[in-house]
Amino acid sequence: MRLTLAALALCLPTAALSDVARAVESEILPGFERFATATAALDTAAQASCTGPELEAAYNDAFDAWIGVSHVVFGPIEDQGLTLSFAYWPDPKNQTGKTLGRLIADEDPVAADPATYGDVSVAAQGFFALERMLYEPPGTGDYACTLTQAIAATLAANAASVTTAWSDFAGVVTSAGADGNTRFKSDEEARRAIYTALSTGLEFIHDQRLARPLGTFDRPRPTRAEARRSGRSLRNVTEALRALQALSVAFSDDPTPNLDAAYERAFTRIAAIDSPDFSGVSNPGQRLRIEALQVDVKEIQIETINEIGAAMGLSAGFNALDGD
């Protein structure tokens, strides 16, 4: 009897956890905790000094943490309308540069009050606004410093807000299908939300982070690379793939050998790319490797469909993919 109970106790924590609960508890919640902590540290660093290596280090840590959860837009981020407030990219019209330039030119007093800075255009908020202020400042001096601090403070406050909301929302996700759960009316709906996070996260890497700077062979577009000013273009791809792989592993009930292999190929390829800001898209040798990485990501997308989506009976949107 004692043995049976012990065995039960040993089994329960894992056996009782559904794929959805594993994804939420082992990846999503810790990811948001890390995001809140890292952005709080970024805010502290910015209030201490609005330029310098310590702030840049805190910025990079916080950006890594954001990449760790940026694909989890369903739930609090979407409900609070904060997707673009964290990351306004792609930005083909340079809205971030224009909006920051305008704030600085006007010395807009909105920056003096971090409590209301969240009301300014989302293009002047989040990681890409802060990147401008740190790596290609449209202005310097007291006002620019105040602006940097306001962006960091707002970012930290928003991160805290979505992280707090996730502690409740986690229960909504993991109780999918229960009476009174109007958000997720079945397990399948919750599974689909996580699967969509995986597939759209991968699609964003392929179609935006890689395809935009690659452009065409005749016309590479290095200035379209994400976070090129902070030299994080490749790092964002790496961090995103790591986070998506971890979420896949937690989410999937079955072994995913082809998917695992596809991720390994991508990480091996990344190690051979010597162009952190993807300026190498204009250099034939580097370009070849970045193009090959894009193919690797496509393989990951395909194996995600085969080994996770199909295995769970999930497919991408019938209408979303139709294009008519």
Place this chain on the structure above:
Amino acid sequence: MPSRRAILAGLAAATALPRAGWADAGAPSHVTAALDKSGAFALYGLRPDGALAFRVPLPARGHAAAVHPTAPEAVAFARRPGTFALVLDCQSGAVLGELTSPPGRHFYGHGAFSRDGTRLYTTENIVDTGEGRISIWSRSEGYRRIGDFPSGGIGPHEVIRIPGTTRLAIANGGIRTHPATGRDKLNLDTMRPNLTIAAEDGTHLDTAGVPDAMHQNSLRHITARADGLVACAFQWQGDAFDSPTLLALYRAGQGLDFIPFDDAVTRQMVGYAGSVALSSDGTGLAVTSPRGGLVVSVDIATRASTIARRPDICGVAPGSDAIIATDGLGQVHRLSDRLQPLASHPLAFDNHLVAI
């Protein structure tokens, strides 16, 4: 005890001829194409409560249907670039006839009946020249094709009739495609979408083009109010992150009036509006973005908009007291200030929901 078949046959005999009404088909309020779990495509009738009223098998993926103004008859169109359309008796499920696009042409997936119900209009592409045409088919002659006229542009996608009138509205998407290259878009640099208003005899009455600065905003789906207001939903062919707004209102002689959304909403629509519908009282409209998984509701008078989220939501049509929406996960919703589930089916509802 008589068999179900006998009862149905008796019902059909009692009510079908000469002028059966829509109430006979299990009182459906809407029709839509869908895919079932076995991979089969069919046209379904939906009742006001979201329940299924009938099912008529289709040979391939459907797109939209033209509903006859009085008879329980619908013409279901193949998905672009299909060449068939089926005339269906929605009472018995019988296929009454089949339309085949003329040689060298294909359909775009939409059509509309004349006010008196005697003629059907279909949007077509002349493959060799890329010219858009509207064919006219005579219902009383077994849907014989009796003529055609220019659509007023390239790539006419949806044609509708403005309710209560004999005027047609034609959404010329502007994009040239060729079946040999599937859905490849051949003229993105030069495309010029427009809305063309035509009389039922084909006379063009007005044309409203998109501004030069957004000439890649392809007009695809439209819906109209009896006063002639046409709501227009677009699909942006440029950089999705540089997308202009995807909704405009047309009023006679006043061109297209684009309705801006919040930048964040436009970005989430990923340059793609799937369907558009007016509320039955004509004061509001809804435009869907299946890619963004959201539906935007707009108050026409104030132009204020609100969003509701649902993955793969696409079909929208007026219901008695609210807009009804369908999604690729088989859900039927009532759209009030939020999406309220009405019914759930093991189906993937296709792009369009058509009110009867």
